[in-house]
Amino acid sequence: MDLIVKQVTKIVFPFMVLYGFYIALHGHLTPGGGFAAGAIIGSAFALLVIAFDEQDVEHKLTVHELIDLKSVAGFFMILIIGKMGYSFRAVLIESQTLFNLWSGGFTIIMNVAGTFMVSSAIVLIIYSIEKEAWKK
Amino acid sequence: MKAVQHNSFKDQKVIVIGLLAVFASVLFYSVSGLHVFGVIEKGSVSEQYLLEGSNLTGSTNIVNSIVWDLRGFDTMGEEIVFFTAALGVALATRRMVPKKKKKVKVKV
Numbered sequence: 001m002d003l004i005v006k007q008v009t010k011i012v013f014p015f016m017v018l019y020g021f022y023i024a025l026h027g028h029l030t031p032g033g034g035f036a037a038g039a040i041i042g043s044a045f046a047l048l049v050i051a052f053d054e055q056d057v058e059h060k061l062t063v064h065e066l067i068d069l070k071s072v073a074g075f076f077m078i079l080i081i082g083k084m085g086y087s088f089r090a091v092l093i094e095s096q097t098l099f100n101l102w103s104g105g106f107t108i109i110m111n112v113a114g115t116f117m118v119s120s121a122i123v124l125i126i127y128s129i130e131k132e133a134w135k136k
Numbered sequence: 137m138k139a140v141q142h143n144s145f146k147d148q149k150v151i152v153i154g155l156l157a158v159f160a161s162v163l164f165y166s167v168s169g170l171h172v173f174g175v176i177e178k179g180s181v182s183e184q185y186l187l188e189g190s191n192l193t194g195s196t197n198i199v200n201s202i203v204w205d206l207r208g209f210d211t212m213g214e215e216i217v218f219f220t221a222a223l224g225v226a227l228a229t230r231r232m233v234p235k236k237k238k239k240v241k242v243k244v
Contacts (some may be wrong), residue, residue, distance in 0.1 A: 027200050028194075028196065030197065031197070031199075069155065078138055098190060098196060099196060103194050103195060103196035106193065106204075107193055107194070107204045108195075110170060110208060111200070111204060117218070118218065121218050121219055121222035124222045124225070124226055128225055129225065129229055130231070
């Protein structure tokens, strides 16, 4: 891609990821949630993959690493932490007050787990398609 | 021969129209049972969610609390579907490494 796109991506990328985590952590107070936050973080990584060439990106990640680390981690976060959240929900809600950041009981945990899951799936899809395009 | 084909085609048309009429009547019947938009019925699950949702789940965003907490099991299923779709894309676009052919030494 262009020099302009590369420089703008370098500047914008951390803010996009930060905004995604903001949406995830405030999902129980403001509009948004796990799906939207995961889509924002995934789009940030998609911008990174599209803007830079093969030699810049491919040394840092491989498809197998992505499958191993991120997707499976998010998947098991949903399963295990979600199960824990259901069993400790009453205890969680008792320790919280409404309208604070630390509120929402089980929702806040599930939002973060869903963010990891959705963002990792989007990164996996875009990275595998883009890698196929680089080969040709 | 042609007349027979024509007759069977006509029969098919009648059957299809009849099935569509049955389907449409069932759809209209189910839609007519819905309550009026914007009016909360007493004793319905929507009233329960609106009145007690934030106390039940502790979150003030009712939509998010329904999606991720009260219907959390359904959302987990959605995530599994999404995960499987991503794995399918990775499987379809993976790099295939061809097997090396063994060189056969021919003894002279």
